[in-house]
Amino acid sequence: MVLEKVNTPDDVKKLSFEEMKALAGEMRELIIKKVNTTGGHMGPNLGIVEATIALHYVFNSPVDKIIYDVSHQCYPHKILTGRKEGFTNPDKYHVYTGYTAPEESEHDWFKIGHTSTSVSLACGVAKARDLKGEVGNTIALIGDGSLSGGEALEGLDNAGSYKGNIIVIVNDNDMSIAENHGGLYDNLKLLRNTDGKAECNFFKSLGFDYYYVNEGNNVEKLVEIFKKVKDADHPVLVHIRTLKGCGLEVAEQNKEAFHWILPGTLDEQKEPVEFVENYTSLTRQYILDKTKEDKTVIAVNAGTPGVFGFDYDFRNTLGKQYTDVGIAEEHAVAYSSALAKCGAKPIFAVMSSFIQRTYDQMSQDLCLNDSPITMLVYWGGISSADATHLCTFDIPLISNIPNMVYLAPTNKEEYLAMLDWSLNQTKHPVAIRVPNVPLVSTGMEDKTDYSILNKFKLVEKGDKVAIIGVGNFFELGKQVKDYIQEKLGIGATLINPCFMTGVDEELLENLKKDHKLVITLEDGELDGGFGEKITRFYGNSDMKVLNYGAKKEFTDRVSLDELYSRYRLTKEQIVEDIEKTL
């Protein structure tokens, strides 16, 4: 095993090319085994093994600073920078994060998980070096779809005119998690097909000194070019062609499916699990039906279609009624706004964590123009995810923008009714938080008229205590209601607000008559969220209000149980608080 003698980047520098080749094979085996056990990013890491070895062979980390984009392709880097036990020892599989993490190693610079950040960050790293009169190379490793994000493009534009050392390595695996979209990727293809020689060159047009490596999974070729560009006194871009999933045939063949896998994906297939309807499958079918009925309905997403269940069948069936804009959320919002303004009916699907990339487009392009799009926000809620992919912040982010209507359905029928209403109304942008919990069905059609904005539903009228359970947490609201009855003998009122963008003043006013306490339950950050609007309403009255939700903090792979308990989100804790307050 070559890996036995490799613990730090310095050890890599002592290896022969033969040894490095063997090392690549060993690292691949470890990555495959580890990722299949824990789940994680498979394809991106298998593709970048050789480039990582070559980087550490040629450059001198941490004096030379390597900045990973998205950083989901940093597993090989972790293996070579003192963290290999996270891959060799199954007991340590969960010790290290799946992203770069400065607290783990001096070879990591930023905690990053969203795409398209590396080049801008590298510009700052290079500038700090030059201000302080230090030396060393600044290297940004970008690719795998990240190039099309606005921040990456702004960064490339600035990096290309920098007067000093910046080396950008573009990992071109011909994928953007799903397939590529946009003219830029046609240029990458042209460059691949001409061995980098085409005159029409996106990177050169931005000022970069450009190099192409056709064999991006060949350590020797990579080392040759990296040596050539090392210590350059100007912006250099090295375009390397790699194979996503390299070394694992099924991943090479199914690049999108093997971008990120669940634990056990490579294991022998068990009995197929019985299909259980969920909000994702429901949405998928809804869009299939509506696009068939109405040629102006169009589904839009910005990369990661798989997350929304937009599989190949779905995309092929929709044809021209489907647009994946690539990783470009800003564009997706403006594009959807214009579609709606001109009479089409866009349904834009986006993850809570990634909607963060487009606040100004929601404010200016969309809400200021009051374009009636339907935006579906997936995965919104308190989560046990990595700090880089939290979905806790979408309520404060979205619901304080004027004109936006942000809905929180609590069951299947309500969700479908909200979708129908949104698709057919022409007054406002509507966002719907797709429930992040098992599907609940009432079995009864929801005939609510959602055009009466901010009209809450009084689900059960009681007295003394009123519970406002928002979206995902409506079920918790029911549990709390039952537990109040059991522990305090109070028949509490239960409210489903439906809307997160405003308050039902009439209903809240009426509660004053026979209630002393209102509690709000929301699956997201409390600061700037929904509950505070309720509390503000009651500020000048005798009504007491308790707001439940997440604290303003970045959490990192903390279990939901622990978070719920930390935020006092169990029925026992809540009823304890109620008892104290009454």
Next chain:
Amino acid sequence: MVLEKVNTPDDVKKLSFEEMKALAGEMRELIIKKVNTTGGHMGPNLGIVEATIALHYVFNSPVDKIIYDVSHQCYPHKILTGRKEGFTNPDKYHVYTGYTAPEESEHDWFKIGHTSTSVSLACGVAKARDLKGEVGNTIALIGDGSLSGGEALEGLDNAGSYKGNIIVIVNDNDMSIAENHGGLYDNLKLLRNTDGKAECNFFKSLGFDYYYVNEGNNVEKLVEIFKKVKDADHPVLVHIRTLKGCGLEVAEQNKEAFHWILPGTLDEQKEPVEFVENYTSLTRQYILDKTKEDKTVIAVNAGTPGVFGFDYDFRNTLGKQYTDVGIAEEHAVAYSSALAKCGAKPIFAVMSSFIQRTYDQMSQDLCLNDSPITMLVYWGGISSADATHLCTFDIPLISNIPNMVYLAPTNKEEYLAMLDWSLNQTKHPVAIRVPNVPLVSTGMEDKTDYSILNKFKLVEKGDKVAIIGVGNFFELGKQVKDYIQEKLGIGATLINPCFMTGVDEELLENLKKDHKLVITLEDGELDGGFGEKITRFYGNSDMKVLNYGAKKEFTDRVSLDELYSRYRLTKEQIVEDIEKTL
């Protein structure tokens, strides 16, 4: 006068080239007179007169749809689309906005004022046309610095691969409000210098069929190319070289200063007004001093340096300790975060309205990495501006991001102390809301230790009523205190919270002893803002709270007096509410 017979685009189509040339002269005269009277965008509009005439001569608006970027260069378009009285009749000078406005005309498609939006919007307009089986050209007019924004780049990438008609016109006046920055602008220069013939072509690399017009202020040349590209069945880009300020010599010579002018700028110079120190001049001097003392201090902005008082002298003096990244706020935040992470001390200056373009970079690149940058937010507050440039939303936007420290100084000495503290601490990203009010000086050095986060200042201890006056509204707080004394005979408590990102639990707890009511005053949107944090704190207590600030709405050129009265922000209204509540 040719203009007498021109009321609609159809009238333009009947003109000869000679007449169009005369028309351009007449329009210029009107624009110069009007803008010098009301203030507004001078250079951009003078530069685009001929292109606007040519567009309406060749294309058939509104069937062909012209989408303006930034839209501050739409004055000639307004003159030709039924709104010329807004330029010919001084009594009507204020009838039309300075931006495109669909409610004014069927020839306007979006209400837009931030840069970089047109291409993405055009993609949606084109796609809606094609989904609905309609015909017509979709034209995006971009330029004047807008190209470097992430949204524009995402849009160009997507537009370049569209399978249908999209025409992008790049108005290249060699400026980005201030001078250009970034590799892209070197490519524009190369294209200008080669009459558009250079093979290395940014736009071609993204898939566009490319045309160059060297004489972008020559109607005949423009008409020739526009006719050629009309009805193209694929993405076309027309690069036109125009002269910013064309026809007004002083504007041609001083492009940055004449981008936007105050009323009367062209009038005979009056006596120079006496210099009065304000927060902008104070900041400018502070940065000059600090960059001189410490070579790692660096000022950063994303375009519009003039807004911050970063004039030519300032930029030249700072030299390498100054970076204008161009219009690219996302990059600016990531760049600053990396600078700070590597030991430099960036001071990033940004307008409240434009910080909206970078929420995710603040969350991911900056706050998740807890990089100790100093961010100065200018112009934050309720404003009488156009709906496109409101600065009302920065408190909800910034202050709900974990790890961020957002400070609101209330006088000169406090501001300087906060700046010093921020620059020398290494723990958190710090944003400071530069006061948007006349400078107040206490004459006494502020020795507060701001490292004790969320520690409010108890300025005057009273009882019954406590007033928390945030930043700009601290002075209003003082007035309210005096008026309470006068009207209700109550000696109220006055608090300066300093921090908008958290609450001082100890101080708030203590108020419960001898206070019945707390009022919060903030110069910004109430929803998701600072006051709600206070209200939430008191939710389970007998303390009443009244929150004052702006309603969640887009306002459009509404006077401050009217807004303050609407939001009950006068001392009389507030004391009336207090009397009712007590």
